[in-house]
Amino acid sequence: MLPDLTAIRTEFALPDGFPPEVLAEAERAAAEAAAGERFDATDVPLVTIDPPGSKDLDQAVGITRSARGFTVHYAIADLGAVVTPGGALDAEVRRRGQTVYLPDGAVPLHPPVLSEAAASLLPDGPRPAVLWRLELDAQGETVSVDVRRALVRSVARLDYAGVQADVEAGRVHPAIAPLPELGPLRRELAVARGAVELELPEQEVVPDGAGGWTVRIRHRTVVEDWNAEISLLTGMSAARMMLDAGVGILRTLPAPEAEAVAELRRTALALGVEWPAGATPARVLAGLTHADQEPRTLALRRAATTLLRGAAYESFGPGVAPPADPGHGGIGAPYAHVTAPLRRLVDRFGAEVCLAVAAGEEVPAWLAEALPVLPELMSASDRVANAVSRACIDRTEAAVLADRVGREFSVVVLRADPGEVFLPDPPVIARCSGTLRPAEVATVRLEEADPTTGTVRFASP
Structure with a gap:
């Protein structure tokens, strides 16, 4: 039995396409994307590192060694230059909040003419970007930060598995040659800060090769973790700029x-x-x-x-003080979303704050007016995106197990109260009744697997 992904789209009222006026505005914006004066950084070698087949490329990175340690260039898709505040496109992306991913296709935040073409950092010519230049010392600590609008050129479109293979073979792309040195340094700094990395098995829904869907564990490469550290470094730099200037929007999480x-x-x-x-x-x-x-x-x-409980978005500015606790407990430092504007609404606004601060300018009125409404917009879209992701996984788990109700399975007990178990093959996390002890390998019986609701329930004898 197949999971009904169409029903999930309907249940969560996910939009199907974009209104004509939004598409028309996006087409005009795409035609003018590179207009205006920009710092010419096309001589800086940059590469993108994303899952294979990705077209919405938010980030391009370049890393070199310097006299002090390292120089990181991090180019971010410049949506602020193509989305007119108050226009039809702005209104639509505020309504959506973020890209929602389903196994049979994403519901994008922006029309593909922007997110997969004109605004994406594809390696087919100069692209407008928000370019971060981060100077680090030999231990990987930040020495200085600069951010400005620039014209950049990606020289290669890489994927995680390919870069991982290159690292293991000792032939890293020249644009990111120091990554195997800098990545572990940043990771160790994260642990020293108290950054909590759960690293639980990450489930994903994928084609089963027979016209249906199944669940598998997505294995992260070390390169993916290193690349994430560069993104976190940028977000922490953005948060510090915002706090120093007294204006911005943070992603917060109380310390444990x-x-x-x-x-x-x-x-x-x-x-x-x-x-x-x-x-x-x-x-x-x-x-x-x-x-x-x-x-x-x-x-x-x-x-x-x-x-890790209590995540929120906190905006502040004239007349509104920064949060008393501006930190993110999972990162171990204040943090702001600025590195994924193609896929997440708040990043565009965060980048605009940082650009204004770096230029020594006041944030424009439209931006100051938007900051107070962003937390609820983002929280609402997070709830939808998380619920859709969970529904896709739960209903696929149930569909895969639907014809095995009554059978016994060997599972790992994750929790005793309420009971929760992990079935390794197919990888399923589900509730389980009965007497359980965490970390024991138990034999349980599958009591229910309902693909229409995503309910999977085991029982211990």
């Missing part, structure tokens, strides 16, 4: 509460996982095995999700 940390430590010790005196959750989690199905690792990583 002391009792939550103490409870996680008790769980770790009960599972037989060493927790040295004075060690932080970040350090303990970073030291865990990366084996996807190691029971103790799975159970502890699942328990650590209690550390």
Whole structure:
């Protein structure tokens, strides 16, 4: 039985196409995308690193060694230059909030003429971009930050698996030659800051090769983690600029509460996982095995999700003070979204704040007026995107297991109350009733698998 992805689109009222006036405005914007004066950075070698087949390329990166350590150039698609404030396109993307991904195709934030063509950092000619220049010392710490509008040129369109293979073969693309050195440095700095990386198995829905869909675990490469650190570095730099200027919008998450940390430590010790005196959750989690199905690792990583609760967007500006706690507990520092404007609404506004601050200018009136309404727009779109993603996975899990109700399976217990288990093949995470102990490998019976609701339920004898 196949999951009904069309029903999910209907259930969440996902838009089908764009209104004519929005498409017309996007066409005009695409034709004028590179207009206006810009800093010419076409001599800076940049590459994009994305999943194979991606066309909405938000970021292009270039890394060189410098006398002080490293210079990172990070070019971001410049949506602020093509979306007219108050226009039909602006209104439509505010309504959408972000790109919503489904297995049979995405519901894009922007019309493809922009997101997959004129505004995307494809390697087919000069493109307008917001160019960040980040100077780092030999330890990977930030020394200076500059951001400006520029004209850039991507010299190659790479993917994670290909770059990973190149790293392992010792032939990294010249544009990112220092990445294998800088990536681990930034990752170690993240752990030192207290950044909490859960690294739970990440499920995704993919074609099953027979005209249907199935669920699998998506394995992240080390290169993907290194690339993410560059994006986080940029977002942290943006947040610091905003806080220093007293205007902007942050992505916040409360730091883990002391009792939550103490409870996680008790769980770790009960599972037989060493927790040295004075060690932080970040350090303990970073030291865990990366084996996807190691029971103790799975159970502890699942328990650590209690550390990361209360994510929000916080805007501030004239008359509105920055949040009392501006930090992001999962990152270990203040953070702002600025690196994915093709796919996420708030990034365009965050970039505009940083451009104004860097130029020593006041943020324009339209931007100051938009900042207070962005938190609810983004929170609402996050709720929809997360619910759609969960529905796609849940209903595919149920469809794959629908003809196996009544059978017994060997699972890893993630939680005891409420009971939750991980079935390795096919990779399914579901509720389970009965007496359970975290990290045990248990035999359970599949009681229900309903593809229409996504309900999968096991029971322990």
